[in-house]
Amino acid sequence: MPKQLTVSPKQLEALILEDExxxxxxxxxxxxGYWIDHSSAKSFKPGANGKGYGATKGIADLFVSHVAYPTAVWCHxxxxxxxxxxxxxxxxxxYRDRRMYRVQSWEEALWAVAQFESEVCFWEGPATKEWRRIGSPVPAEGRCLPRG
Structure with a gap:
């Protein structure tokens, strides 16, 4: 009988690419119903060394906004x-200046936008409602925003 291969959840997570x-x-x-703009690898070709994705160093990948946000307000x-x-x-x-959120999943992105809407827009939008509906836990301190 052939040996069965097992893969741990951590090993599976390691296979997930940023693009996905x-x-x-x-x-x-x-x-x-949000507007999304991006500065990420989807719109640029890599340099010869495989690096050089993105538009400008330090600029966030995604910018999220909603018609209910104040004019020119985007969550990074x-x-x-x-x-x-x-x-x-x-x-x-x-990130340390709290000018952008770092996210590693759809659930973290929902939480980040819900947090942004609460702190910046003083509004509970679709992200807040969806985050509550799915019952995702609050990310650990320091995960999406710096500690403190």
């Missing part, structure tokens, strides 16, 4: 893969 997470987030927010989301995704130095500065 980003696609799920874009599709989810569009389905909830930096998408990382579930395992191994790290912020660049420039991204780290914006």
């Amino acid at each position: 997470v980003e696609t799920a987030i874009i599709d989810g927010f569009k389905a909830l 989301l930096e998408v990382k893969r579930p395992v191994g995704g790290r912020l660049s130095n420039a991204q780290g500065l914006r």
Whole structure:
């Protein structure tokens, strides 16, 4: 009998690419009626060394807005893969200054936008309602926003 291969949930998470997470987030927010703009690898070709994705160093991957937001207000989301995704130095500065959220899943993106709507827009929008509906837990401190 052949030996059965088993893969742990952590090993499966390591196979998920940033692009797949980003696609799920874009599709989810569009389905909830949000506007999405992006500066990520989907719109750019990599450099010869495989790097050089994105528009400008430190700029978030996704910008999320809604018709109910004040004019010119966008929530900035930096998408990382579930395992191994790290912020660049420039991204780290914006993250530490609370100018963007780091997310690694659709559920974290929902929480981040719900948090943004509460703190910046003083509004409970579709993201807040969907996050509550699915019953996703609050991300651990320091996961989507810096500690403190």
